[in-house]
Amino acid sequence: MRAVTIRESGGPEVLRVEEVADLEPPPGHVRVRVAFAAVNRADVLQRMGFYPPPKGAPEKIPGLEYSGHVDRIGEGVTDLKVGDRVFGLVGGGAYAEQIVAHEREVVRLPEGIELRDAAAVPEAFVTAYDALVTRARLVPGERVLVTAVGSGVGTAGAQIARALGCFVAGTSRTEDKLRRASELGLDAPILAKGSASDIADAALRARPEGYDVILELVGGSYIEVDLVATAQLGRIVVVGLTAGATAEVNLGALLRKRLTLVGTVLRARPLEEKILAADVLRRTIVPFLERGLVKPIVDGVFPLADAGKAHEKMQANETFGKLLLEI
Numbered sequence: 291m292r293a294v295t296i297r298e299s300g301g302p303e304v305l306r307v308e309e310v311a312d313l314e315p316p317p318g319h320v321r322v323r324v325a326f327a328a329v330n331r332a333d334v335l336q337r338m339g340f341y342p343p344p345k346g347a348p349e350k351i352p353g354l355e356y357s358g359h360v361d362r363i364g365e366g367v368t369d370l371k372v373g374d375r376v377f378g379l380v381g382g383g384a385y386a387e388q389i390v391a392h393e394r395e396v397v398r399l400p401e402g403i404e405l406r407d408a409a410a411v412p413e414a415f416v417t418a419y420d421a422l423v424t425r426a427r428l429v430p431g432e433r434v435l436v437t438a439v440g441s442g443v444g445t446a447g448a449q450i451a452r453a454l455g456c457f458v459a460g461t462s463r464t465e466d467k468l469r470r471a472s473e474l475g476l477d478a479p480i481l482a483k484g485s486a487s488d489i490a491d492a493a494l495r496a497r498p499e500g501y502d503v504i505l506e507l508v509g510g511s512y513i514e515v516d517l518v519a520t521a522q523l524g525r526i527v528v529v530g531l532t533a534g535a536t537a538e539v540n541l542g543a544l545l546r547k548r549l550t551l552v553g554t555v556l557r558a559r560p561l562e563e564k565i566l567a568a569d570v571l572r573r574t575i576v577p578f579l580e581r582g583l584v585k586p587i588v589d590g591v592f593p594l595a596d597a598g599k600a601h602e603k604m605q606a607n608e609t610f611g612k613l614l615l616e617i
Contacts, residue, residue: 321362322360349382400580410586428502436460438532439460452476463481505527510533524549
């Protein structure tokens, strides 16, 4: 099969398409002929040598989410059959013509959802739902702030919060991304200019009483924004660290407001938790998609051989939503 490989750490130019051995599904697993794979920030970090894949995932082939058709069944598989249209999350290896996954990690794709759109769903929407609902205990009617609202997880998080009847504000450094996010139902677009104090002031002007939940996708100094912009008993969930992994935390604000500050990541979870994530995709996100409450946002599609160009675009922070590779 063809696959994009990382033979050494470096820039986008180190990504190359090679012929590698076909995969065989062990008992309880299926093999999927991949149609589309999505590009994620984790793939970029893995290519640069900063984010090794979890144990058991392919070491040299990046890619966390896919859509395609089941083309081989392992012994003991009962819920899927050859030819089923499916999508889902893997620990790595999706930049390839084939992936192998446990049958309970693989989600059957309902009619009416195209394979192209499906590949833009799993990582963004499961991450956003896990952060907002599972970790932050979001309930209808609460006030939500999404930083980097134009990112894949940002667009998903804003839509999920809106589907739950929440007030949703979002930050971005560009007017165009805020305009496009507003078309998805964003209530309050916030231009992220100036210092952390300036951004926090802008967020509070949009909602003076503060925010019950903040979906933090930037990290770094944005934690200072979050501590100011949260309401009493607010919950901050840190998912992304594009602005850095360290921050100055005002513990006085944390105590005074009785805040909850948590972090979450999907990739390194054990199989049991990945099966639970697949259940979120199957039981919650798919019905949202079918009812039109949320939709995947695809910024661009690249051929497999242009994976490096897709990485360049992601690193330039030019994207709104997801980038895909067509396999």
